[in-house]
Amino acid sequence: MIMESAADLGPDCGSLCNKSTVLGGQGPPVLVDAWLVPTFFGLIMLVGLVGNSLVIHVVTxxxxxxxxxxxxIVNLATTDILFLVCCVPFTATLYPLPSWIFGEFMCRLVNYLQQVTAQATCITLSAMSVDRCYVTLYPLQSLRHRTPRMALAISVSIWIGALLLSIPVAVYQRLEDGYWFGPQTYCSEVFPSAHLQRAFIIYSFLAVYLLPLLTITACYAFMLKRMGQPSCTLLQVSRMVVVMVALFLICWGPIQICILLQAFGLRSYVLYKLKIWGHCMSYSNSSVNPVVYAFMGNNFRKAFKQAFPAVFLWREIDHQAPKGEAEMHFLSSES
Known part of the structure; x- marks a missing residue:
């Protein structure tokens, strides 16, 4: 699913595809996407790597x-780093270059690792939500069962599950010959049948997007119901619930829906452009996670001040906590 090319346009690409046949020897046109998208990807990668690395640093x-x-949170930050490293550099080259230039082995490996990290990211978000829900609903029992060893076991299980569930991507990913202003090589998923391809895409949509989204929503709905009476803290947590669910929905929704539409035969130049935007949104999620889950948290802020005191010299040391800090402390600290 990494390949963005004329192959994604299908029979509806119209005059642009016809022109490529006539002008086959002149090379593809230079589009705005060729420099704008890689630039945006580079910014996402820089922010995401710095932010997630700082999260790992202060915790360790x-x-x-x-x-x-x-x-x-460290597991999520690690997953985001791997996702950025595996996705961004290779996907960015697809816009200025018309062909896949990294060979068949990297075609399989890159797409497999992308699926693994995306799967692990979404499962980790779900695990975090389940963990916070467990603390809220069963505060006494959680003192006995919520241990670092248990968290390590769950994190290892997440990675094993993601590695196994993503195997079909490595099996069915391969190089294909195509034509876009001359002969080109595309890195594409080639399934034995269209039914199998649709089945896998539907599975991916459920596993990577819909089921995690439902899990996150259900967990925080139970938490809010358990908290019961209206209060300032309740309103603050409600806002954070909306932010978390909306962020997950907005960042991952467009690309998942575009892939789902393509699986059922909808191919057009508009969908191709929407898919580019969808990729940008999904990659952005790995950059904003540190802000949402860590940088705004009270405990993380104190740790950042200890690790990088010079950065915070311009701020008051004992200033009053911001109004929205309570919900971030709820997410990033022990109960």
């Missing part, structure tokens, strides 16, 4: 930050 270097919840 500060003993008070080594909590169960923060262990999941």
């Amino acid at each position: 270097k500060h003993q008070q930050m080594k909590t169960v919840t923060n262990f999941y």
Whole structure:
């Protein structure tokens, strides 16, 4: 699913595809996508790598930050880093270059790792939500069962599950010959039948997007119901629930829906452009996760001040906590 090419346009690409046949020897046109999308991807990668690396640094270097919840945040940050490294550089080259230039082995490996990291990211988000729900519904029992060893076991299980569930991507990914202003090589998924391809895409939509979204929504609905009476804290947590669910929905929804539409035969130049935007949105999620889950949290903020005191010299040391900090503390600290 990494390949964005004329092959994605299908029979509806119209005059642009016809022109490519006539002008086959002149090379493809230079579109705005060729420089704009790689630039945006590069910015996403820079912000995401710096932010997620800082999250991992402050948790591993500060003993008070080594909590169960923060262990999941580190796992999420690690997943986001791998996702950015595996996705961004290779996808960015597809816009200025008309062909896949990295060979069949990298075609299989890159797409497999993309699926693995996307799967692991979504399952980790779900695990975090289930963990917070468990603490809220069963605060006493959670003291016995929520241990770093249990969090490690769950994290390892997430990665094993993601590695196994993503195997079809490696099996059916291969190089194909195509034509776009001359002979080109595309990295594409080639399934034995259209039915099998649609089945896998539907499975991917459910596993990577819909089921995690339903899990996150259900967990926080139970949490809000358990908290019961209206209060300032309840309203703050409600806002954070909306932000978390909306962020997940907005970032991952467009690309998943575009892929689903393509699986059922809808191919057009408009959908091709929407898919580009969808990729940008899904990659952005790995950059904003550190902001949502860590940088705004009270405990993380204190740890950042200890790790990088010079950065915070311009701010007051004992200023009043921002109004929306309570819900971030709820997410990034132990109960």
